[in-house]
Amino acid sequence: MTYDICIIGSGAGGSPVAYELSRAGFSVVVLEKGKEYKEEDFNKDELAVSRRQLFTPELKEEQHVIYELDENKKRTRYVGSEEQWSFWNGSMVGGSSNLMSGFFHRLKPNDFKLLSAYGKIEGANIVDWPISYEELEPYYEKVERVVGVSGEVVPHSFLEPRSTEQFPYPKLQENRVTEWFDRACNSLGFESIATPRAILSHTALERNSCSYSNFCGSYGCATGAKGSGRAALLQKCNATIITQAFVYKLESDATKVTKAHYYDADFKTHELSAKIFVLAAQAIESSRLLLNSKNHFFPHGLANNEKQVGKNLIFSAGGAGEGRFRFEMLTKEQQKELMEVGVFFNRSLQQWYEYKKSGKKIKGGTIDFLFEHQDLIPRIKRAFYDERGQILWGEALAQRVHKELTTSRVLNFEVFNDWLPTDECFIGIEEDVKDKYGIAVGAIHLYSHPHDREVGNELAKKAVEVLKQMGAKEISYSISSSPPSNLVAGGCRFGENPKTSVLDKNCKAHALENLYVTDASFMPTGGSVPYTWTIYANAFRVADILLKRLKS
Amino acid sequence: MTFNMRRNFFKQSFLGGAVLLFYGSSLFGAVEPLKTLALVQEDLFPKAKELEVDTASYLLLILEHSRVSSAKKEFLRNGVQWLHEESLKLYGKLYYNLSQQKRQDVLQEISEYSWGEFWIESLLTYSMEALYSDAVYGVNKKDAAQKWLGFHSGEPHPKRAYL
Numbered sequence: 001m002t003y004d005i006c007i008i009g010s011g012a013g014g015s016p017v018a019y020e021l022s023r024a025g026f027s028v029v030v031l032e033k034g035k036e037y038k039e040e041d042f043n044k045d046e047l048a049v050s051r052r053q054l055f056t057p058e059l060k061e062e063q064h065v066i067y068e069l070d071e072n073k074k075r076t077r078y079v080g081s082e083e084q085w086s087f088w089n090g091s092m093v094g095g096s097s098n099l100m101s102g103f104f105h106r107l108k109p110n111d112f113k114l115l116s117a118y119g120k121i122e123g124a125n126i127v128d129w130p131i132s133y134e135e136l137e138p139y140y141e142k143v144e145r146v147v148g149v150s151g152e153v154v155p156h157s158f159l160e161p162r163s164t165e166q167f168p169y170p171k172l173q174e175n176r177v178t179e180w181f182d183r184a185c186n187s188l189g190f191e192s193i194a195t196p197r198a199i200l201s202h203t204a205l206e207r208n209s210c211s212y213s214n215f216c217g218s219y220g221c222a223t224g225a226k227g228s229g230r231a232a233l234l235q236k237c238n239a240t241i242i243t244q245a246f247v248y249k250l251e252s253d254a255t256k257v258t259k260a261h262y263y264d265a266d267f268k269t270h271e272l273s274a275k276i277f278v279l280a281a282q283a284i285e286s287s288r289l290l291l292n293s294k295n296h297f298f299p300h301g302l303a304n305n306e307k308q309v310g311k312n313l314i315f316s317a318g319g320a321g322e323g324r325f326r327f328e329m330l331t332k333e334q335q336k337e338l339m340e341v342g343v344f345f346n347r348s349l350q351q352w353y354e355y356k357k358s359g360k361k362i363k364g365g366t367i368d369f370l371f372e373h374q375d376l377i378p379r380i381k382r383a384f385y386d387e388r389g390q391i392l393w394g395e396a397l398a399q400r401v402h403k404e405l406t407t408s409r410v411l412n413f414e415v416f417n418d419w420l421p422t423d424e425c426f427i428g429i430e431e432d433v434k435d436k437y438g439i440a441v442g443a444i445h446l447y448s449h450p451h452d453r454e455v456g457n458e459l460a461k462k463a464v465e466v467l468k469q470m471g472a473k474e475i476s477y478s479i480s481s482s483p484p485s486n487l488v489a490g491g492c493r494f495g496e497n498p499k500t501s502v503l504d505k506n507c508k509a510h511a512l513e514n515l516y517v518t519d520a521s522f523m524p525t526g527g528s529v530p531y532t533w534t535i536y537a538n539a540f541r542v543a544d545i546l547l548k549r550l551k552s
Numbered sequence: 553m554t555f556n557m558r559r560n561f562f563k564q565s566f567l568g569g570a571v572l573l574f575y576g577s578s579l580f581g582a583v584e585p586l587k588t589l590a591l592v593q594e595d596l597f598p599k600a601k602e603l604e605v606d607t608a609s610y611l612l613l614i615l616e617h618s619r620v621s622s623a624k625k626e627f628l629r630n631g632v633q634w635l636h637e638e639s640l641k642l643y644g645k646l647y648y649n650l651s652q653q654k655r656q657d658v659l660q661e662i663s664e665y666s667w668g669e670f671w672i673e674s675l676l677t678y679s680m681e682a683l684y685s686d687a688v689y690g691v692n693k694k695d696a697a698q699k700w701l702g703f704h705s706g707e708p709h710p711k712r713a714y715l
Contacts, residue, residue: 044706048714215706
């Protein structure tokens with residue numbers, strides 16, 4: 001059988017295409033490397049999910065080799081399995097969208113024209129996108145409705161233009177410490193924003209509302225409230241999903257992809273034909289598959305005759321920080337508010353999405369605030385050491401654990417700013433290291449432009465001001481060049497010029513008539529927000545393009 | 553698999569086999585890793601016993617897990633050897649033949665070494681996993697540790713152990 005569409009990967013990049021095309025009557029097959037889990041399979045078992053990483057491959061079976069280039073241009077090689085350094089995010093139907101926290105921010109109009117708006121930066125490959133915010137806006141709105149985004153639109157300095165006044169779903173219930181936050185921001189003249197979340201605040205879209213289980217990010221949602229590609233889209237369409245199907249090669253002739261070759265769970269090989277192929281295996285693995293799919297027509301890898309595949313890999317730059325609130329500085333009522341669990345701390349600052357320094361306009365970013373993750377073991381482990389850094393045990397440890405966890409709580413912040421694309425940050429292939437299927441693994445070359453950390457530090461200082469104003473103690477933060485493995489994009493950037501981009505503005509490979517890439521690979525720059533909303537929106541946009549193509 | 557069956561299995565596995573000890577340059581004898589680790593866990597966090605959590609059984613369970621690397625397992629075993637060697641050096645006796653106070657002295661001594669600090673941290677981490685494991689894992693049946701910290705586990709709970 002030849003399918004109309006074959007999609008590789010079922011996460012935020014693949015699921016909208018499967019949803020739209022199968023609902024329009026086209027035959028759609030999705031090849032997903034992971035297993036299928038449904039709401040009834042999800043639980044809050046910290047040991048399985050967080051300690052033993054149930055939803056990601058074992059590194060001894062599947063890994064990456066990482067090359068890190070430091071500021072002195074010294075390159076260090078790390079083998080993922082030896083260093084326990086993982087870039088996997090969720091191998092399962094729906095991909096890592098099952099495990100996201102669902103902090104949903106749109107890109108701003110200037111994110112689509114970073115070069116025009118802010119100019120060149122030495123050593124960075126900044127470009128404008130081939131589409132504008134206005135072209136993507138209807139799809140951001142569609143994601144709000146179809147995937148489900150809850151929140152409250154409030155006016156602020158960088159509120160992006162919207163075609164609707166409000167979110168379709170009201171904001172989630174909040175911890176009362178948000179009121180402390182709002183007061184602190186008010187006194188500082190900062191604009192507090194309720195963070196939109198891809199979580200349903202009431203029953204809708206044939207899904208249950210959030211149960212406020214207290215364990216959201218990193219965990220699958222047992223109610224279906226979280227807008228994963230699986231719960232929101234794949235479970236509502238009749239696309240054929242083949243699970244535990246690892247695609248190791250795309251076969252092509254000079255102009256078209258003809259077959260996808262994959263291994264099943266028993267390591268048996270299969271092949272599958274389709275009129276159109278959509279690649280959405282997450283940025284690193286999508287580039288790896290193209291680079292591993294060399295043939296007579298594409299000797300450097302599929303769609304890679306211009307040697308652009310894998311280039312300009314980006315992450316979200318920035319970092320994280322925290323402050324601790326201790327009972328001894330709070331009233332009884334405040335203590336009660338502080339320890340209220342389940343409800344969310346949804347607050348963000350975007351006032352410095354753009355700022356001026358020495359008269360120059362600088363692209364800034366977003367700061368999200370959230371309570372420390374409820375996973376218990378990491379919080380207890382922090383109490384293993386005393387103030388002098390000495391490890392504790394026995395009664396001293398018991399007392400410290402009890403005090404830290406019952407009479408204080410940590411408020412975290414996360415900074416998101418642009419990870420500038422450079423020649424030194426890219427995906428390659430490590431020919432000598434194979435995965436369990438015998439396929440060469442991806443080589444991740446990391447480099448962070450110094451500008452990224454300058455901006456991150458500026459933003460972190462603003463977050464610290466808020467924490468201080470709130471009365472938090474033990475405030476600290478870290479802005480570093482370490483990439484967050486769950487916020488990865490680029491490698492197949494879209495653009496007008498086939499010499500400098502892999503995809504055209506429709507996310508179709510310049511070099512092939514029937515290959516599209518719809519995960520975050522297409523992004524030439526990443527903006528200063530988490531990517532998932534934009535991945536969803538762009539995949540819905542490409543789905544419309546495919547619908548028109550197939551109907552014509 | 554019941555715990556007793558697991559225990560029997562482990563008696564035949566890497567932690568079941570004896571660890572050879574050297575004192576000075578000569579062979580001193582052999583020790584049982586399981587017996588040592590169970591006692592060290594008790595010495596490191598006696599609260600677990602008070603909370604009726606079976607940290608030793610959990611250690612047996614977790615060290616069978618495919619996602620706990622061979623290097624980590626080997627490190628725990630090596631730590632047993634090094635602990636006893638330190639004990640011999642300080643007091644001329646095996647760790648489990650010392651008084652409670654002297655065992656604490658040995659722990660204090662090894663915590664000054666980077667291997668010792670990391671070994672203690674590893675054992676404490678597994679103890680804490682046991683303390684806050686779901687009832688399906690069978691080592692923390694009364695949720696006493698959760699009550700001690702006023703912690704509410706997330707729901708739904710797992711229906712089966714991922715081990």
